[in-house]
Structures are given as structure tokens and as C-alpha cells.
Amino acid sequence: MKRKAVSSYKIAGWIFVVLVGLAAGGTADRIAAVVGDRPILESEVQELAVYFRLMTGDTISPDSAVRAEALNRLIDEALLSQQAQRESIEVSREELLQTVNEQLNALKERFESEADYQAALEAEGVTERRLKERITEEVRRNLLSRRLLEKAGLTQIYISPTEVERFYNEHRDSIARVPGRVKLAHILIMIKPSDSVEGAVRTHAWEVLELLARGGDFATLARSFSEDAVTRDRGGDWGWRNLSELAPEFQLVLTQLKEGQLSPPVRGRAGYWILQKEAVRGGQVRFRGIFFRVPLTRADTVRARRRANTVRGYALSGVPFDSLARIYSDDPETSKEGGYLGEFFLEGLMPPFDRVLAQLNAGDISEPVLSEHGFHIIRVIDKQPERLLTLGEMQDEIRDYLYQQEFSRRLRSYLERIRREIFVEIKGDG
DSSP states (O other), rough: OOOOOOOOSSSSSGGGOOOOOGGGGGGGGGGEEEEEEEEEEEHHHHHHHHHHHHHHHHHHSSSHHHHHHHHHHHHHHHHHHHHHHTTOOOOOHHHHHHHHHHHHHHTTTTTHHHHHHHHHHHHHOHHHHHHHHHHHHHHHHHHHHHHHHTTTTTTOHHHHHHHHHHHHHHHHHHHSOOEEEEEEEEEEEEEOOOHHHHHHOOOOOOOHHHHHHHTTOOHHHHHHHHOOOOTTGGGEEEEOOOOOOSSSHHHHHHHHSSTTOOOOOOOOOEEEEEEEEEEEETTTTEEHHHHHHOOHHHHHHHHHHHHHHHHHHHHHOOOOOHHHHHHHHOOOGGGGGGTTEEEGGGGOOTTHHHHHHTOOOOOOOOOOOEETEEEEEEEEEEEEOOOOOOHHHHHHHHHHHHHHHHHHHHHHHHHHHHHHTEEEOOOOOO
């Protein structure tokens, strides 16, 4: 069940400004433009270009277009700063600090902890001090823009109710749609083999391990015994793999093994593995494996379905669902949380869950649903259907948006006027 409807601030993308150090030295130090007496360095342009990429998530626009946008923004900032000096307009340090700190604190709240925030900055090679400097430039530009337009009498902007309503009617389907969401918990009953079959395969794996311990060649034995069609003919060779992308049981074993060492039979999702660690480089590991499949039969499926129906019956009789999940669920990640899966967009649910949940309401408990993992007993904790926000719910947001659009238009016109009064020279295309 994909596409959780959770806050999408895994990383608050725009805060990761790539610093001037990104292009320290070399051609990045040349002058890209001059505004009045203020030179704009190419390193500043490149920094802001990457900032734009991160802020918008834009990976499609050509570098030349993004660079041009960044250069124009820096020219605008310089024009505003010099025009403010000419008109004796200032932004106080206290006012700047207050706004910058508010924005920085808002960003920190997007992370689960201060440690996560600091780790994210470190991962991107960004110091908090440099981050504050970039935010300060943005805040200063916005404040100067407003003060200059206020002095020019250009901030008296009135957005009428008619304009708001017209915008809402024209864009309702795109701006007012709230996707349906559902909060779910589940109990997973895996389809497991009988004890006798499980024991027989485990014994066979130990017998092959004994052959290896006596000096048997791993590649030869893998070709003879492994039931993994992908690696068997390669002598069990998995090649170089990122350790973090392997199954949890593989990660655990391979981090403990020394190079050349064999593992005891490790139970995976479909059977047992004998692993041999060959080499390590950075976060990658090279290893071989021999796989012993534990076959499942129709009787195993019937037994799991019967067990799932029994557990569902307990839930329908009033036994708390979270208690049943902790006792019976075979999902190690959610069982300890009472089976809680999270919140999902209804339109993003994968089959067969989309069809099942379309028929369920809040509080309902599903029949056992078969997936590749086993049988799921699903409880709908809450369900909110898709809906359109009303004009009344959106009018303030629309009014603010239209105000900002008109403000930006007036600011652009103002900048074009003062650009004719202040010397601007662009030194080349970069």
C-alpha cells in the first residue's frame, strides 16, 4: 500500500543552499555583472542557481535558464539595495533578525528533532550560519521591496470579492480539490510451511554448510544446490551491492561476517540462505549465496486463511484490534505499534487494497485480503472522502495569492524603471 499521506518534509529542500565554497577558486571568481558600484561574482550566481533548483525541485530546465534567473535576481537585489540608499530607506537589524529567526524556526519544526536538522545540514555540507545569511538576503529583499513600493504609493492593492470568486470558479478543480485519505491498521498472517517441511529444508541447508566447512568450493556447491535462478549459474555471486539496499536479514549477517567467512543458514522471506562475504568497499559489499527454498502448499494457504478468519472473529467480537495485532501479526514493523500502518491517499492505494477499501467505512474490519506477503486483516481507523473546498474556505488564501501576484507585477514595473536610472552591465553569458 503505497503513497502515504504524511507531511512531505523528509528534507525541506529549499534550505540546502550550496555555498560559495561550491565554486571556490577557478573561474567562479570572475565578475558576472556590475550594478552601480556593486560587482556580482559568478560564484554568487552559481550559488543562487543551485538554491533555485533545490527550492523548486526543478531538474529539467537547462543550466543556462536557471543561471539567467539567478543573475536577474541578484541584479534586482542590488538595484533595490542601492535605490533604498538613495531614498534613505533602511531595514533595522532587529527587524531582520526577528523575521529570519521566525523562518529558521519554522524550518526546524519540519524535522522530528534538532539532531535530524543538524544531520541534514551536515549531509549537504551547509552550515547554519551560511543558511541564515541566505535567508537574510531573501528577507531583506522582501522588506526593501515593500518599503520602496510603499514610499512610491504602489502598495494600495484592493482585491475585490468578485475577483476572488472568478479565480475560484476558473481554477476550482485544480486548487480546491482535497484528496481522499484513510488511516489504517492491519494484522498480517503470513502463509507458513508446516513444521516438518521447514525442518527438512533447514536440515538440508546445514548439511550443505558442513560440506563448505570441509573445504567444498562455494561456487561449485552453489551451482549444484542453490534454488536462486538469478545467481545459481554464477556460483551464487551477487556482485557488488549497496549494503543499505539489501534485505534486513542480509544486512545484519553481512555486517558481522569477516571477509571469506561463512554464515549459518539464515531464514529469509522464502527460505534459507548461506552467505559468504568476499569483500567490502565503502558502503558496498560483495558476497555469494546459496538459497534453499521452503515450498508452500495449498494446505499452507488454507491454514493461514483459517487463522486469519479466527483472528478477525476475535476483533469483531470486541477484542481490541491493537492487542490482537501485538499478539498475532507477523509484520514485525507494525505489530509493536498495534498494527498501525499510517495515513494514505485513497487514490494511491495499490491493488487489491484499493478495491477492498472502496467498500469499507471508518470502523470497519475487512475480510482477510491476500497479497504477496500473506493475509491482511485491515481496520479502517478513519476515512475522509475526496472533496472540494468551498469558496468560503479558500477566499482568504485566494485573496492573498492575488495580492502577491499584483504586488509582484508592480515590483517588476518599479524595478524596470530604476534599472534605467542605475548603471547595470552584464559581463557575459557565463
